[in-house]
Amino acid sequence: MSTLTSVEAVRRAASYNHAVLSWVDADGYPNSVGAPFRSNPPSTVVVGPLAEGARPPAGSEVCVTFSHIRPQRGVGYDERRYINLWGTAERDGENIRLVATRATGWDEAETPFFEYAERNVPQARSYLESLGANVRLSRFWMFFLATRLPFLTATIAPVALGGAVAARDGAFHWGWFLLTLLGACAVHLGLNIANDVFDDANGADAANVTPTMFSGGSRVIQYGLVSRGAMVRAAVAFYCLAGFIGVALAATRTLTLLWVGFVGVVLSLVYSAPPFRLVHRGLGEPVTALGFGPVMAVGTYLALARAWSWEPVLASVPVAVLVALILYVNQVPDRRGDAAVGKRTLIVRWPKQRVVATYTALAVVAFAVLVLNVVFDITPAWTLIALLPAPLVLKVRRGLLAHYDQPYALMSYMQDNIVLHFATGTLLVIGYVLSNFFG
Amino acid sequence: MSGVLPPDVEKLFNAALVGELTVVSSSGRPITYPLIPLYDGRYVYLTSAALFSKKLRHIKANPKVCFSLTDPVAVPIQPFARATVQGDAEIIEDDPHSGWEELLPLWRAKEPIIDSFVKKRFGIPLFFERSIIRIDPRRVLYWPDGRTETAPQVFEVSEVGR
Numbered sequence: 001m002s003t004l005t006s007v008e009a010v011r012r013a014a015s016y017n018h019a020v021l022s023w024v025d026a027d028g029y030p031n032s033v034g035a036p037f038r039s040n041p042p043s044t045v046v047v048g049p050l051a052e053g054a055r056p057p058a059g060s061e062v063c064v065t066f067s068h069i070r071p072q073r074g075v076g077y078d079e080r081r082y083i084n085l086w087g088t089a090e091r092d093g094e095n096i097r098l099v100a101t102r103a104t105g106w107d108e109a110e111t112p113f114f115e116y117a118e119r120n121v122p123q124a125r126s127y128l129e130s131l132g133a134n135v136r137l138s139r140f141w142m143f144f145l146a147t148r149l150p151f152l153t154a155t156i157a158p159v160a161l162g163g164a165v166a167a168r169d170g171a172f173h174w175g176w177f178l179l180t181l182l183g184a185c186a187v188h189l190g191l192n193i194a195n196d197v198f199d200d201a202n203g204a205d206a207a208n209v210t211p212t213m214f215s216g217g218s219r220v221i222q223y224g225l226v227s228r229g230a231m232v233r234a235a236v237a238f239y240c241l242a243g244f245i246g247v248a249l250a251a252t253r254t255l256t257l258l259w260v261g262f263v264g265v266v267l268s269l270v271y272s273a274p275p276f277r278l279v280h281r282g283l284g285e286p287v288t289a290l291g292f293g294p295v296m297a298v299g300t301y302l303a304l305a306r307a308w309s310w311e312p313v314l315a316s317v318p319v320a321v322l323v324a325l326i327l328y329v330n331q332v333p334d335r336r337g338d339a340a341v342g343k344r345t346l347i348v349r350w351p352k353q354r355v356v357a358t359y360t361a362l363a364v365v366a367f368a369v370l371v372l373n374v375v376f377d378i379t380p381a382w383t384l385i386a387l388l389p390a391p392l393v394l395k396v397r398r399g400l401l402a403h404y405d406q407p408y409a410l411m412s413y414m415q416d417n418i419v420l421h422f423a424t425g426t427l428l429v430i431g432y433v434l435s436n437f438f439g
Numbered sequence: 440m441s442g443v444l445p446p447d448v449e450k451l452f453n454a455a456l457v458g459e460l461t462v463v464s465s466s467g468r469p470i471t472y473p474l475i476p477l478y479d480g481r482y483v484y485l486t487s488a489a490l491f492s493k494k495l496r497h498i499k500a501n502p503k504v505c506f507s508l509t510d511p512v513a514v515p516i517q518p519f520a521r522a523t524v525q526g527d528a529e530i531i532e533d534d535p536h537s538g539w540e541e542l543l544p545l546w547r548a549k550e551p552i553i554d555s556f557v558k559k560r561f562g563i564p565l566f567f568e569r570s571i572i573r574i575d576p577r578r579v580l581y582w583p584d585g586r587t588e589t590a591p592q593v594f595e596v597s598e599v600g601r
Binding site: 017018020022023024025028029030031032033034035048049050051052053054061062063065067068069070071074075076077080082084086094114117120121123124125127128131133135136137141144145213223225 | 456457459461462463467468469470471473488489490491492493495496501503504505507508509510511512513515521523525526532535536549550551552553560561562563564565566568577578580585587588589590591593
């Protein structure tokens with residue numbers, strides 16, 4: 001519910017089909033009655049006619065409510081909106097007239113329900129605290145939300161690609177591969193949790209009232225599901241697990257892995273940790289591209305082949321660019337909250353047209369590199385099948401142009417953008433596998 | 440169903456998708472909230488998410504409330520009628536996490552999509568921390584044709600019926 005001016009409330013009231021007049025009876029019980037009405041701008045409403053027993057006494061404070069829904073058979077209803085306005089009742093024949101002095105309202109066409117709910121999170125937490133109750137979810141969903149588990153596709157794609165390149169060189173081993181994947185996932189989950197901790201500490205997540213499934217952080221701290229301290233401990237635990245696996249791999253495979261692992265962990269920390277906070281400086285995309293592209297692909301290749309090669313570096317460039325574009329697009333709904341706390345991402349800095357043009361240009365670069373890798377015989381020709389998801393670029397571009405200011409309408413395009421990355425990465429891997437069988 | 444409310448008013452409650460709860464603020468001002476009414480023959484039930492808990496604080500301070508059914512669109516029944524029930528509200532919130540789920544069968548009958556929302560409660564967990572508002576009806580005002588320029592039929596809900 002947001003405050004409206006009385007003039008605006010009365011203007012909007014004209015679109016409703018009836019009014020509900022409420023007052024407090026002499027016995028202390030509220031009473032309310034539905035009736036026809038007419039609005040007399042700028043701020044007068046006349047409700048009635050009303051029977052003698054269904055009218056508030058003149059001089060009493062009354063609330064007039066206008067409410068609308070659209071029933072959806074077998075589902076429920078939508079198009080929710082309502083207005084409340086208050087004033088002092090005056091008799092006007094069989095009608096009640098009032099001059100609105102205060103008004104509030106909500107229209108889900110203007111403030112989507114999820115944003116409306118998000119704006120009330122402090123109210124919910126305060127109320128639950130007064131009850132001594134806590135918001136709860138199952139352990140599975142807590143883990144799922146706090147770690148932002150589905151985003152592991154950003155790690156799985158480059159690690160699988162590094163493994164595919166190693167397999168083509170005859171160096172694949174399931175045990176080492178899975179251990180490497182586990183270590184990379186641990187860094188990623190540690191990064192996700194640490195990022196939430198920093199965005200909670202600097203107020204970015206609290207300032208964001210339009211989070212979606214893909215943006216605005218996990219919200220577990222804001223909702224009171226997990227304390228910031230517990231999140232810090234979880235991040236440390238994941239980084240320790242990653243460090244342990246990294247050292248074990250370096251000790252048994254090649255010491256070069258120590259350097260790659262070090263770079264990966266440093267990138268994951270400088271992304272959002274002060275004083276670096278590269279994401280605040282518009283450098284989140286290159287950091288993400290490096291970490292979730294060449295670093296992971298090369299690290300996996302080293303763990304399997306125990307030797308350096310430029311092939312995983314170059315082969316991973318398309319997924320590196322596309323993963324950076326996931327971050328890039330997902331920051332669109334976050335931009336007001338980010339700007340409010342000085343998180344100057346590229347999306348905050350740039351106007352819409354430039355953001356969309358850059359998205360398109362970088363996606364073209366990703367697929368151009370994929371083709372050039374084949375042209376220069378760096379990757380096998382079969383990897384060209386990874387061009388198949390490319391049309392999704394146009395779909396995401398259209399979504400950005402049409403729904404740039406509508407976070408919830410943009411969600412399906414954010415999902416398409418994630419699919420674009422993972423499908424391209426998966427098809428690159430499949431291309432490598434096919435090349436092993438068919439040359 | 441034969442309960443404490445007049446049969447024609449029960450029909451309205453059973454058909455209503457949305458009605459209007461009016462509470463009294465600490466300053467004596469009436470405040471109205473559109474909500475889904477549920478009725479089990481004895482009480483009128485509403486639920487409120489912790490996210491929208493101001494009404495709950497008002498009711499705790501002053502349990503006198505009324506609930507009206509006024510909108511021909513939100514109360515899809517023929518012939519249309521209007522009713523207002525005045526009563527005493529009690530907030531039930533021993534277990535805001537799942538206590539309200541006992542009302543799901545009544546809720547589901549009006550808003551079948553609620554089941555799919557509940558399955559996705561992880562997406563908006565604070566919406567599913569809910570309190571039950573249970574209204575014990577005392578007086579019913581009923582307009583059989585919905586025309587409130589005529590005097591309502593008034594029913595006192597007897598102690599026996601309650």
